[in-house]
Amino acid sequence: MQAVNAAGSRAAETAPPAGSRAAGAARVGAGGTxxxxxxxxxxxxxxxxxxxxLHPGAWWLWALALGTAATRTTNPLLLALLVTVxxxxxxxxxxxxxxxxxxxxxxxxxxxxxxxxLLFTTLLGSPIPGTHTLVTLPxxxxxxxxxxxxxxxxxxxxxxxxxxYDAMKLATLLVCVGAANALANPSRLLKSLPGALYEMGVxxxxxxxxxxxxxxxxxxxxxxxxxxxxHDKGVRGLLQVGLPVLEGALERSVALAAAMDARGYGRTAxxxxxxxxxxxxxxxxxxxxxxxxxxxxxxxxxxTYGVPVLLAGVAxxxxxxxxxxxxxxxxxxxxxxxxxxxxxxxxSGVAVAALLFLAATRDPAALHPGVVPLTAxxxxxxxxxxVLLGLLPAFVAPSPDPAPKTAVKEPS
Amino acid sequence: MIRFExxxxxxxxxxxxxxxxxxxxxxxxxxxxxxxxxxxxKSTVLGAVGGLVPHFTGGTxxxxxxxxxxDTRTHKPRELADVVGTVGQDPLSHFVTDTVEDxxxxxxxxxxxAPDVMRRRVEETLDLLGLSDLRSRPIATLSxxxxxxxxxxxxxxxxxxxxxxxEPTSALDPAAAEEVLAVLQRLVHDLGTTVLxxxxxxxxxxxxxxxxxxxxxxxxxxxxxxxxxxMALSPVYPPVVDLGRLAGWSPLPLTIRxxxxxAAPLRERLADRExxxxxxxxxxxxxxxxxxxxxxxxxxxxxSRTTPQVPAAPTPYAAEVRSLAVRRDRVxxxxxxxxxxxxxxxxxxxxxxxxxxxxxxxALVGLVAPSAGSVRTGDAVPHRTAPRDLVRRVGLxxxxxxxxxxxxxxxxxxxAADRDADAAPGTCxxxxxxxxxxxxxxxxxxxxxxxxxLTLALSVxxxxxxxxxxxxxxxxxxxxxxxxxxxxILRDLAAEGHAIVLATHDVxxxxxxxxxxxxxxxxxxxxxxxxxxxxxxxxxxxxxxxKVLAPRQWLTVAQVREALS
Numbered sequence: 001m002q003a004v005n006a007a008g009s010r011a012a013e014t015a016p017p018a019g020s021r022a023a024g025a026a027r028v029g030a031g032g033t034x035x036x037x038x039x040x041x042x043x044x045x046x047x048x049x050x051x052x053x054l055h056p057g058a059w060w061l062w063a064l065a066l067g068t069a070a071t072r073t074t075n076p077l078l079l080a081l082l083v084t085v086x087x088x089x090x091x092x093x094x095x096x097x098x099x100x101x102x103x104x105x106x107x108x109x110x111x112x113x114x115x116x117x118l119l120f121t122t123l124l125g126s127p128i129p130g131t132h133t134l135v136t137l138p139x140x141x142x143x144x145x146x147x148x149x150x151x152x153x154x155x156x157x158x159x160x161x162x163x164x165y166d167a168m169k170l171a172t173l174l175v176c177v178g179a180a181n182a183l184a185n186p187s188r189l190l191k192s193l194p195g196a197l198y199e200m201g202v203x204x205x206x207x208x209x210x211x212x213x214x215x216x217x218x219x220x221x222x223x224x225x226x227x228x229x230x231h232d233k234g235v236r237g238l239l240q241v242g243l244p245v246l247e248g249a250l251e252r253s254v255a256l257a258a259a260m261d262a263r264g265y266g267r268t269a270x271x272x273x274x275x276x277x278x279x280x281x282x283x284x285x286x287x288x289x290x291x292x293x294x295x296x297x298x299x300x301x302x303x304t305y306g307v308p309v310l311l312a313g314v315a316x317x318x319x320x321x322x323x324x325x326x327x328x329x330x331x332x333x334x335x336x337x338x339x340x341x342x343x344x345x346x347x348s349g350v351a352v353a354a355l356l357f358l359a360a361t362r363d364p365a366a367l368h369p370g371v372v373p374l375t376a377x378x379x380x381x382x383x384x385x386x387v388l389l390g391l392l393p394a395f396v397a398p399s400p401d402p403a404p405k406t407a408v409k410e411p412s
Numbered sequence: 413m414i415r416f417e418x419x420x421x422x423x424x425x426x427x428x429x430x431x432x433x434x435x436x437x438x439x440x441x442x443x444x445x446x447x448x449x450x451x452x453x454k455s456t457v458l459g460a461v462g463g464l465v466p467h468f469t470g471g472t473x474x475x476x477x478x479x480x481x482x483d484t485r486t487h488k489p490r491e492l493a494d495v496v497g498t499v500g501q502d503p504l505s506h507f508v509t510d511t512v513e514d515x516x517x518x519x520x521x522x523x524x525x526a527p528d529v530m531r532r533r534v535e536e537t538l539d540l541l542g543l544s545d546l547r548s549r550p551i552a553t554l555s556x557x558x559x560x561x562x563x564x565x566x567x568x569x570x571x572x573x574x575x576x577x578x579e580p581t582s583a584l585d586p587a588a589a590e591e592v593l594a595v596l597q598r599l600v601h602d603l604g605t606t607v608l609x610x611x612x613x614x615x616x617x618x619x620x621x622x623x624x625x626x627x628x629x630x631x632x633x634x635x636x637x638x639x640x641x642x643m644a645l646s647p648v649y650p651p652v653v654d655l656g657r658l659a660g661w662s663p664l665p666l667t668i669r670x671x672x673x674x675a676a677p678l679r680e681r682l683a684d685r686e687x688x689x690x691x692x693x694x695x696x697x698x699x700x701x702x703x704x705x706x707x708x709x710x711x712x713x714x715x716s717r718t719t720p721q722v723p724a725a726p727t728p729y730a731a732e733v734r735s736l737a738v739r740r741d742r743v744x745x746x747x748x749x750x751x752x753x754x755x756x757x758x759x760x761x762x763x764x765x766x767x768x769x770x771x772x773x774x775a776l777v778g779l780v781a782p783s784a785g786s787v788r789t790g791d792a793v794p795h796r797t798a799p800r801d802l803v804r805r806v807g808l809x810x811x812x813x814x815x816x817x818x819x820x821x822x823x824x825x826x827x828a829a830d831r832d833a834d835a836a837p838g839t840c841x842x843x844x845x846x847x848x849x850x851x852x853x854x855x856x857x858x859x860x861x862x863x864x865x866l867t868l869a870l871s872v873x874x875x876x877x878x879x880x881x882x883x884x885x886x887x888x889x890x891x892x893x894x895x896x897x898x899x900x901i902l903r904d905l906a907a908e909g910h911a912i913v914l915a916t917h918d919v920x921x922x923x924x925x926x927x928x929x930x931x932x933x934x935x936x937x938x939x940x941x942x943x944x945x946x947x948x949x950x951x952x953x954x955x956x957x958x959k960v961l962a963p964r965q966w967l968t969v970a971q972v973r974e975a976l977s
Contacts, residue, residue, distance in 0.1 A: 028521065098552055098553070113563070187509055188522035222808075223774075224815040225799075225812065226775065226779065227807070227808050227816060228800075229800045229802065229832040230799060230800075231799060243818075244818055254506035261490050261497045262463075262489045262496070263508070263519045263566070264490050264491055264522030264570075265522055267524075328524075329522075329529065330523075331525070332521060333514070333520065333521055333531070334517070334531065
């Protein structure tokens with residue numbers, strides 16, 4: 001509280017030279033444009049972008065709902081439609097930022113899942129009985145203890161189709177998670193965490209940036225190997241740069257920790273001892289309650305006390321978190337607001353999931369096309385229409401700022 | 413505002429204190445410059461202000477450091493965060509969040525300022541530092557100068573009383589450095605902020621300093637005084653002071669303006685003297701021909717993606733670049749670049765941060781493939797040549813020389829370099845001894861100073877005797893003595909017939925060494941000509957001596973000294 005007051009008065013003191021500063025700022029601003037990209041978005045445009053950015057939680061809920069919808073069907077046409085819908089939204093609405101490049105990685109991962117699943121089915125066979133033999137691989141005789149495992153043998157069209165449908169379900173789920181990653185900045189999502197967890201969240205996000213930095217280091221050091229006249233490709237090249245890369249990463253982590261400490265990370269307010277003790281008791285008691293309640297729910301005997309204990313535990317844990325938040329002095333700069341558009345985006349995702357759940361109970365045959373006998377899947381009309389509801393964010397979410405075109409970067 | 417009382421710092425495991433007898437006071441609203449050669453403990457003194465030394469680094473601090481009345485002994489760095497803002501040497505290791513706006517707000521969030529105060533200060537700071545166009549940009553995509561400004565802005569927003577900066581302009585081009593310094597000066601003048609700053613490039617900052625704290629040698633007590641007085645006995649000094657000492661001016665001039673006022677008699681004395689040529693014309697001294705290119709090893713499993721290396725037609729140049737274009741991440745880093753470098757010639761590549769200098773060097777050494785045009789180094793096309801062959805044609809000392817070094821002793825490093833280059837055992841060690849006497853075999857490369865490490869990397873590269881030598885920002889972090897040594901080494905190499913290309917922001921080094929200066933802007937060559945003509949024509953790239961002694965094209969103090977003797 002004291003800090004806020006002191007800062008406020010200091011801000012008031014510095015108000016008078018604001019005029020001269022503004023004049024100077026104009027000059028620096030003019031100089032600054034030397035460095036600014038030629039086609040940088042106008043300040044007004046970027047300003048608006050920040051102000052109107054959609055709550056990252058809404059993107060995650062929308063994407064996870066689409067993913068949930070994908071688990072309800074194995075119809076390849078519906079799954080393809082789901083992927084198309086999420087991809088369209090990503091393409092039209094993702095910002096031009098490093099974290100949105102992860103979408104490509106997720107798509108590749110999904111394709112890899114498909115291929116691996118098909119490969120395994122081809123090599124290990126499939127429990128699906130089939131009559132359409134595509135090819136017969138030489139079967140490797142296995143010893144007795146490996147009974148039930150087959151290596152090689154008949155590859156049937158039914159088995160492959162079943163594996164494809166099943167893998168597509170998982171791939172669609174992965175693509176949806178990728179969409180959430182591309183559309184929402186992970187560190188902005190962090191801002192919505194309760195105060196008591198924020199510090200931990202920062203640590204997690206900093207740890208996550210470790211990986212991209214590590215990759216950049218590996219690339220730089222492999223380039224340096226080339227400069228020494230050694231081959232920069234292959235596993236050996238990678239192993240030999242391992243130690244210097246880790247060394248560099250460690251040094252950077254220490255430097256970052258020092259910088260964060262110097263910038264006030266981990267400052268705490270003085271909290272009276274009773275409050276501290278209550279916080280600890282509530283959090284610990286709450287977690288114990290959650291454990292006991294869950295146990296009660298899962299065992300046959302505890303059916304009566306399970307639910308109330310679980311609920312009480314959750315409530316106590318939340319109260320502990322809320323009280324713990326009083327220890328942190330930190331405030332939030334421009335937190336994202338949950339507005340009407342966030343509701344719309346979330347609702348569109350949830351609607352898709354709910355309608356597919358409904359369809360799965362009403363018309364299971366259309367959502368799970370049979371593989372024995374082999375039939376061509378058909379597109380069930382109203383579930384397909386339901387999936388198209390997921391396109392809503394492409395129209396209600398704010399459009400991203402234009403990409404900087406001449407932002408040449410030199411590592412210096 | 414900052415008070416050091418007989419402070420000495422001893423790190424764990426060190427027998428001698430790193431700094432000793434530091435005793436000075438920085439009053440409110442002054443810009444205090446911490447000067448001295450490399451390795452005298454400047455960073456230690458800076459760290460002590462924010463409490464990072466010894467709370468974070470370990471070691472023992474004797475004496476007392478107080479900042480705004482708070483003793484760093486009893487206050488942890490985080491408890492000093494509202495009065496001290498610290499920016500380290502590498503801005504990238506300073507950033508916690510990922511966009512400019514969030515980064516500016518981070519410090520205030522930690523201190524718990526009210527949201528409306530935070531919002532107002534972020535807007536003010538964006539304007540103050542000229543960052544408003546970049547406000548929602550991810551920090552990773554900014555250039556070096558922009559990152560430095562964001563780092564300064566991020567510690568300014570909590571309105572600290574004290575700002576501590578470690579080499580804030582070393583990585584910046586002259587124009588960006590002036591912008592940063594203009595901001596600092598306004599903070600000192602308008603807001604009464606106390607600034608304590610360490611900087612090797614005194615020619616950029618000395619004129620802004622109210623007080624200089626000079627650490628003359630490791631473990632020696634600092635000399636504190638007005639800039640002109642301290643410069644008179646300092647082992648490190650900018651060219652304008654050197655010129656003042658040579659001409660016997662007293663008090664010593666610190667700015668171009670002061671020096672010009674007194675320079676009339678000197679200009680007259682020099683009027684009829686010939687300007688000595690510091691850089692003899694490119695010699696035709698030929699280096700031994702590198703061995704012929706070997707055929708690429710056959711690959712059994714997949715077709716080689718690189719086309720087989722065919723020796724290119726012979727060229728008289730050590731490097732020849734024709735209408736080169738390079739795209740990186742959908743961005744045109746270079747376009748229509750033409751450049752030739754003859755044997756024995758030294759070329760300085762200059763330009764803003766992000767103008768494409770490093771990319772051009774990378775293209776010359778085959779790290780990036782051209783998207784159009786051609787690159788040739790001698791008889792090789794770099795990106796299609798096997799690394800083992802390429803090292804005998806072109807060598808690059810990267811911006812961070814440590815990247816080139818893997819081994820844990822100097823001896824092992826040299827032995828590995830001999831193997832890599834197929835040179836006779838001992839070649840690299842002999843080179844190193846010649847360039848840098850007094851480094852023992854069992855030293856860890858990490859324990860060398862910046863200048864020593866650069867020389868080690870240079871020896872490693874030179875072991876393969878490449879006719880073309882490339883250096884990326886070689887003077888970053890070097891003091892004047894190390895820089896003079898480097899200039900001497902490079903001049904000798906050029907006389908032996910090496911072609912040298914330097915990418916640098918250091919106008920004094922370019923003036924000292926280069927035959928030709930090539931200016932890059934936005935990936936294009938905008939000027940290419942004799943060093944004297946190109947640098948003197950541009951106010952931000954002209955060396956200090958040229959500005960003082962204009963209109964004639966004297967570039968360095970050494971030239972003046974030679975002409976007078």
